[in-house]
Amino acid sequence: MGAVVRPTSTAEVADVLRDAAARGLAVVAQGRGTKQGWGLPVSVDLVVDLSGMDRVLDHQAGDLIVEVQAGARLAEVQARVGTEGQRLALDETVPGASIGGTLATNASGPQRLVAGTARDLLIGVTVVRADGVVAKAGGRVVKNVAGYDLGKLVVGSYGTLAIVTEAVFRLHPEPEVRRWVSVAADDVHDLVHAVVHSQAVPWAVEVDGTTLSVMVGGRPDGVDARVGTIRGLIGGSVSDTAPEGWGTYPWQPGETGLKVTFVLSGLRDVLAALAEAGARVRGSAGAGVVYAALAVPDALPRLREVAAAHHGSVVVVDAPDEVKASVDVWGPVPALELMRRVKDQFDPDHRLAPGRFVGGI
Amino acid sequence: MTPGVRAVATRARELLAPDAVIDDRARLRTYECDGLTHYRVVPALVVIPEDADQLAGVVRACAEHGVPFVARGSGTGLSGGALPHAEGVLVVTSRMRAITDVRPEDQRAVVQPGVVNLDVTRAATPHGYYYAPDPSSQQICSIGGNVAENSGGAHCLKYGFTTNHVVGADFVTAGGEVVPLGAMAPDAPGYDLLGAVVGSEGTLGIVTSVTVRLVRLPEEVRTILVGFHSTDAAGAAVSAIIAAGIVPAAIEMMDALAIEAAEEAVHCNYPAGAGAVLVIELDGPAAEVAAEYDEVERLCEVNGAFEQRLATDPFDRALIWKGRKSAFAAVGRISPDYIVQDGVIPRTALPEVLRAMGELSAQRGVRVANVFHAGDGNLHPLVLFDESKAGEAEAAEEVSGAILDLCIRHGGSITGEHGVGVDKARYLPRMYTEEDLDTMQLVRCAFDPDGISNPGKVFPTPRLCGEVPGRHKGAHPAQEAGLAEVF
Numbered sequence: 085m086g087a088v089v090r091p092t093s094t095a096e097v098a099d100v101l102r103d104a105a106a107r108g109l110a111v112v113a114q115g116r117g118t119k120q121g122w123g124l125p126v127s128v129d130l131v132v133d134l135s136g137m138d139r140v141l142d143h144q145a146g147d148l149i150v151e152v153q154a155g156a157r158l159a160e161v162q163a164r165v166g167t168e169g170q171r172l173a174l175d176e177t178v179p180g181a182s183i184g185g186t187l188a189t190n191a192s193g194p195q196r197l198v199a200g201t202a203r204d205l206l207i208g209v210t211v212v213r214a215d216g217v218v219a220k221a222g223g224r225v226v227k228n229v230a231g232y233d234l235g236k237l238v239v240g241s242y243g244t245l246a247i248v249t250e251a252v253f254r255l256h257p258e259p260e261v262r263r264w265v266s267v268a269a270d271d272v273h274d275l276v277h278a279v280v281h282s283q284a285v286p287w288a289v290e291v292d293g294t295t296l297s298v299m300v301g302g303r304p305d306g307v308d309a310r311v312g313t314i315r316g317l318i319g320g321s322v323s324d325t326a327p328e329g330w331g332t333y334p335w336q337p338g339e340t341g342l343k344v345t346f347v348l349s350g351l352r353d354v355l356a357a358l359a360e361a362g363a364r365v366r367g368s369a370g371a372g373v374v375y376a377a378l379a380v381p382d383a384l385p386r387l388r389e390v391a392a393a394h395h396g397s398v399v400v401v402d403a404p405d406e407v408k409a410s411v412d413v414w415g416p417v418p419a420l421e422l423m424r425r426v427k428d429q430f431d432p433d434h435r436l437a438p439g440r441f442v443g444g445i
Numbered sequence: 446m447t448p449g450v451r452a453v454a455t456r457a458r459e460l461l462a463p464d465a466v467i468d469d470r471a472r473l474r475t476y477e478c479d480g481l482t483h484y485r486v487v488p489a490l491v492v493i494p495e496d497a498d499q500l501a502g503v504v505r506a507c508a509e510h511g512v513p514f515v516a517r518g519s520g521t522g523l524s525g526g527a528l529p530h531a532e533g534v535l536v537v538t539s540r541m542r543a544i545t546d547v548r549p550e551d552q553r554a555v556v557q558p559g560v561v562n563l564d565v566t567r568a569a570t571p572h573g574y575y576y577a578p579d580p581s582s583q584q585i586c587s588i589g590g591n592v593a594e595n596s597g598g599a600h601c602l603k604y605g606f607t608t609n610h611v612v613g614a615d616f617v618t619a620g621g622e623v624v625p626l627g628a629m630a631p632d633a634p635g636y637d638l639l640g641a642v643v644g645s646e647g648t649l650g651i652v653t654s655v656t657v658r659l660v661r662l663p664e665e666v667r668t669i670l671v672g673f674h675s676t677d678a679a680g681a682a683v684s685a686i687i688a689a690g691i692v693p694a695a696i697e698m699m700d701a702l703a704i705e706a707a708e709e710a711v712h713c714n715y716p717a718g719a720g721a722v723l724v725i726e727l728d729g730p731a732a733e734v735a736a737e738y739d740e741v742e743r744l745c746e747v748n749g750a751f752e753q754r755l756a757t758d759p760f761d762r763a764l765i766w767k768g769r770k771s772a773f774a775a776v777g778r779i780s781p782d783y784i785v786q787d788g789v790i791p792r793t794a795l796p797e798v799l800r801a802m803g804e805l806s807a808q809r810g811v812r813v814a815n816v817f818h819a820g821d822g823n824l825h826p827l828v829l830f831d832e833s834k835a836g837e838a839e840a841a842e843e844v845s846g847a848i849l850d851l852c853i854r855h856g857g858s859i860t861g862e863h864g865v866g867v868d869k870a871r872y873l874p875r876m877y878t879e880e881d882l883d884t885m886q887l888v889r890c891a892f893d894p895d896g897i898s899n900p901g902k903v904f905p906t907p908r909l910c911g912e913v914p915g916r917h918k919g920a921h922p923a924q925e926a927g928l929a930e931v932f
Contacts, residue, residue: 144791144793145688146684146687146688146791146792146793147791147792147793147822148687149791169690190632190637192632196631200605200609201632203637203640204605204608204609211884213884217880217883217884218880219878219880219881219883219884219885220877220878220881221877221881221884221885223856223857223858223876224791224856224857225789225790225791225821225822225856225857225858225861226821226822227597227601227606227789227818227821227822227823227858227861227862228789228857228858228860228861229594229595229597229606229644229858229860229861229862229863229864229865230858230859230860230865230869230873230876230877231865231873231876231877231881231882231885231903232641232644232645232885232888232889232903233595233608233640233641233643233644233645234641234884234885234888235640236608236637236639236640236641236643237636237637237638237640237641237888239637239640240632240636240637241636241637245636246884256692257690257691257692258690259690260690277550280552281549281550281573281661282661283661283663283664283730283731284730285661285729285730285733302733303733303736303737304736305732305733305735305736306729306730306732306733306734306735306736306737307733308732309730309731309732309733310730310732310733313730343632345628345630345631345632345633346630347548347551347553347629347630348550348551348552349548349550349551371631372630372631373631373632391630394630395551395628395629395630396628396629396630396631397628397630397633397634399634414634414635415634417633417634417635418624418625418626418633418635419616419624419625419626419635419638420635421622421624422618422622422624422638422891422892423635423636423638425891425892426636426638426641426887426888426891427636428891429887429888429890429891430887441635442634442635442636443635
């Protein structure tokens with residue numbers, strides 16, 4: 085990695101990027117560095133470290149919105165909005181994660197079932213382009229269809245289109261209570277379907293190995309009734325705390341970490357293929373997204389076949405560089421040519437996180 | 446007809462059924478406007494493809510000959526997004542009405558763009574599912590139009606907008622390429638191009654198939670009609686409900702003038718003498734709804750509600766919604782002409798903005814009826830006027846514009862769901878800087894470098910796509926001319 089600069093404002097980021105553009109430097113943005121290993125390895129001249137932009141700029145509890153700088157830690161934002169009984173419905177899937185990194189990777193956890201992912205919660209964004217131009221899209225209101233929704237494009241773009249410096253999110257009220265119903269089963273497919281198609285409105289349906297855990301939140305009376313419905317469907321025990329490992333990834337350093345997506349009818353096949361590959365599995369089974377840890381990535385082509393048969397995909401999220409060099413990290417990507425054209429417009433010299441993203445973008 | 450359009454017409458006749466290519470003036474005129482009827486342009490050619498291949502073929506022909514095209518679904522849009530181009534082709538999707546696949550097990554449906562919004566719900570309901578986005582026009586508006594406009598509806602407070610419910614699409618770019626965007630499963634790898642397309646008002650291309658999320662029908666729905674003496678009191682009740690951590694499926698507000706209009710039109714029998722009514726809908730698991738209902742009733746009471754009516758069956762519920770859903774058209778009963786405005790403010794600014802609107806209305810002598818999605822701060826002021834009286838239309842237009850300025854001043858938006866279209870392009874620079882708009886148009890340049898897909902909409906000034914900033918091939922022209930030196 086190259087030299088590190090630590091700007092403290094959007095204007096400073098703009099200065100840095102203008103200067104980098106003039107010198108033709110390759111640049112990568114970094115929030116808290118918890119997911120820098122994701123995607124393909126990059127080699128850059130300059131790291132723009134956003135940890136100095138860590139403030140919650142505004143929290144309007146009555147409007148259920150929060151405006152934050154990209155380097156703010158997700159946990160700190162949660163603590164701040166929590167004082168007013170609210171939450172940003174994003175899970176901290178990696179401890180210490182920043183807002184910017186969460187946006188760049190569209191990292192999601194159990195709550196995606198009820199609240200979607202960062203793309204669904206982001207309502208306004210300030211970015212600095214590769215040429216140093218500062219631009220905003222969206223705003224401070226949840227409902228807004230004025231102009232293009234650039235927020236959607238930058239979420240999950242791994243920092244290859246622009247550097248996000250500030251973001252506005254919609255918030256959700258913190259529920260009075262949360263309960264988890266957990267049950268062990270060799271085949272969770274039917275149990276997952278029983279819950280997601282029920283009237284219990286599960287807030288999360290997570291699998292961890294052979295354990296299925298369903299979370300509900302809300303008012304005590306309502307939650308009790310919903311827990312009753314869920315137990316009637318799948319049995320299991322009730323807890324008022326999350327099971328261990330809740331909302332975290334199953335892999336350890338040195339292992340190959342996969343994100344596997346599928347339509348819900350494919351859950352059984354996907355889990356069977358992962359079991360056959362010897363994978364450790366955790367994730368949002370009820371939302372069609374699970375994560376898997378593999379010691380060696382040999383089964384990747386077979387897993388891709390199974391996921392594709394169920395309209396999904398397999399991405400190698402995190403793995404040692406030598407593994408990434410030996411496999412197709414992103415897998416097949418439709419519409420790649422159109423994506424390249426978007427990249428060429430935003431970053432014509434390919435200086436932002438070059439080579440990290442799909443198709444070598 | 447330009448030579449380009451003539452060439453496209455020839456190609457279209459090879460591809461489409463004879464009655465699906467229209468170029469006679471009388472029939473073309475039936476397509477001259479969408480739901481915003483005071484903008485009218487007769488298109489040079491109308492095509493009505495029956496499938497994706499035909500549609501893509503026409504678009505390819507347009508690209509080849511540099512002919513602008515505009516997509517139109519049911520033509521219910523309220524910002525002129527489907528206003529035709531005089532020297533262009535109008536691509537109408539009304540014959541692409543197949544619901545291709547309903548997959549309740551996967552909580553998905555696949556539909557063609559001309560499918561009517563409510564028909565998706567009708568197809569899913571037997572399986573216990575529905576399609577959540579519900580614009581007021583849902584009985585006639587098309588899914589393709591919803592995708593273009595990122596349509597909302599009364600229930601988007603809890604369930605989100607079109608963008609949160611569309612997961613995949615087959616998409617024809619302005620160059621006529623057919624590309625799949627998104628996927629039936631979540632989080633397709635790569636840029637979220639679909640997220641950029643939804644809400645782009647037809648300026649990037651045309652969808653030929655749309656994969657949507659289906660949502661489980663709620664176990665229980667309770668709709669409450671609440672009468673207040675003033676909009677301030679009703680607004681305070683809304684704030685109290687939100688502050689209590691309740692997210693109703695919908696909270697709608699109507700002021701006295703809007704109530705008066707609805708009464709005249711549909712005899713909805715709203716509480717007599719109300720200065721404002723709220724329509725609040727709670728849905729979800731029965732026990733949860735029951736608990737929330739008790740709280741909502743109490744909060745309305747302490748904030749000055751003088752009457753509350755609960756509907757639990759579909760008949761009573763429809764009666765309550767009738768007044769609200771007919772409000773736009775109903776205003777025609779109390780005023781010969783009116784402008785439907787669409788702006789957004791932070792919810793907490795509601796009392797202040799309403800007061801300012803009242804002052805504006807009094808100063809200019811223009812009546813304004815107010816209907817809002819109060820839960821998310823989306824205002825629909827109805828600005829009343831009589832075109833036959835000198836100066837009234839101008840005064841109404843002025844008040845309508847001033848309302849948008851109020852929205853911007855309070856950190857809101859110039860449109861919450863109707864779109865920018867042709868109507869509000871001139872207001873967009875009040876909300877965004879030149880750099881913001883320039884950056885948005887980078888997306889346009891990637892999708893449609895020649896600017897032939899719905900030109901003249903959304904952006905007041907098109908960007909020349911050749912000017913890619915930062916990209917320098919060879920010497921700068923100024924440098925070559927000896928006018929500048931590299932420093």
